[in-house]
Amino acid sequence: MSDQTKHTTPLQGMGVDHATLSEVFNKDEARVNWHDETLWWIRQKRDKAANTLPEWEQLRETASQIKLNVLSNLSEYLIQFEAKAKANGVIIHWAADAKEHNNIIKDILSKHGVTQIVKSKSMLTEECHLNEYLKEQGIEVIDTDLGERIVQLADEAPSHIVLPCIHWKKEEIGELFHKHLGTPEGNADPQLLTLAARLHLREKFLTRKIAITGVHFAVAETGEFVVCTNEGNADMGAHLADVHIACMGIEKIIPERKHLSVFLRLLARSATGQPVTTYSSHFKKPRQAQELHIVLVDNGRSTQLGREDFRNSLKCIRCGACFNTCPVYRRSGGHSYHTAIAGPIGSILAPNLDMKAYADLPFASTLCGSCSNVCPVKIDIHQQLYKWRQVLVQQGHAPASKKIAMKGMATVLSNPLLYKMAGKTGRWFIKNVSFTVNNKLNPWYKQRDMPEVPKQSFSEWYKKNRKPPSPEGE
């Protein structure tokens, strides 16, 4: 792989934080602008789609309330879902964490003597690092979503949950496909490249015996689950394989079939601005002679459910609208979040799994609130980002430089005399020896300059200029 077509920096996964990884992404300003504009265009398409429905806000509220009901009754719904699915002939598995999830999949593959499988998009399997695990076991996993296949060929992780290769230019994909799929050198026509991928992956669909898919919604009332794609890759995999394994987080449950109407109206409009995805597939029973498995995964979700301030994050339906609108995501790229689910929602989900490893993510936000405004299930994302900051600082996970600065700030702000002195000193320093603050050690100055400093503070000015009170009063 040449350097030009490899976007994952060597720093990723090395414990390097969002700010550092963003800096790498920001080296190529033209590319950053392009990334920013592309995502903003998708955000605008979302607005247009939302605006066609006068009831949009009511739909969001309804969806949010349905999900709140789900969270409040999740244990019962899971039991109901399991019973219905079993009655439908589905085999149910429970996994407490990522490791168990991966082992369950491995056991099913071993039982069938299968070493090559196809997989459609599933952020849960990304979260569990299933591909890496299976690779170590000598099993080949082919990701069948076009964007996911592109990043897989390049040995990268997806940078966006809906648009996995949004950070790739078509010329680079042309080069990648020339190398791996034998497309003509220098050809970057999306039509031609897509056709090449179609032929390449069709052979996989026709020859693989086991297919894995994700789950968008699982209905407690009926035991069925719904998978949404535009490409048809989940269906091609599942309907041609002898065994279909669907992996889902336990929060994907919804109570009744009719509730799908609310979520399907919101999902694609929020994600890409389409009125609905091309395929909304309802899997209820296995095909004749087929095995259908569902793996129900906790992996920290029950813990998050117990965190009052953060449990609403479990309402997420994975539309990606918060990514597309986020000024930080758009200009820092998905890989800078160093987690399977990037963006604002990923930044409130990740610390639940590992506070230390993801302590930087709630700080990767301007708290502008745009994410909360577009969220189809009304998750208070920016408020949770703010609350995570407090939890992380209290638990001692804040970055060291931030800790010192905040301690100093607290001392100054709680002492009027110190506050006055600090203001005066600050003004003097910026005016006379600006290099002492505007230097490489102070990240605030990276893209900024300070305004000219006033000669005096407001209270100094007030003392000098206030008129003596008139004797009669006015």
Place this chain on the structure above:
Amino acid sequence: MNRGIILSAVKNNQPGFSSLPAIENFIQPFTDAVEKYKTILQAIGGNVFEVANCHEAIDIIKDQFKNEKRLVTVDDAFIAVAELYQSGKDAHLLQDVDVAIINAHFGVAENGSLWITEDLVKERVLPFICQHLVVIIHKGNIVPTMHDAYEIIADSDYGFGVFIAGPSKTADIEQSLVLGAHGPKTMTVFIINA
């Protein structure tokens, strides 16, 4: 046992019960569901014809797909133009199907989708594996919204059901829309007026 551990952790941590909201059937700004359906389907890359009966549809199919080799149907009204597919065979034998002709239960105006269940296609993969998909629907069976759709589906039983809205597509390469990702490259809907 994991099941017990997970369920008790969930039970212990879930918040106090919050009741389900009612779902309203929102009145749509459009009045003609058939016209809306046609507009949306075309906007998402589908083709649509209003015809008086199956014979008219067959004539158009003959013309539109005259260069295609293998046409398959599950409805014997179309045996004049396609082979009748019998279930119970290996799904992989459908890999060379050029055109599949199937029926849908109903259409949804707001998003251009059609509701299709397993019994209407015999083999689940048929509407996905074909190069071109042709779907027949009756004019009276187009409803305004997804809320109406699930009212019709209600508690009906099926092994597999799918809403299909247009040809398969992707925009993964620089957001350029390409029709024909893994499923059909085209989708043609015949609305029968009768």
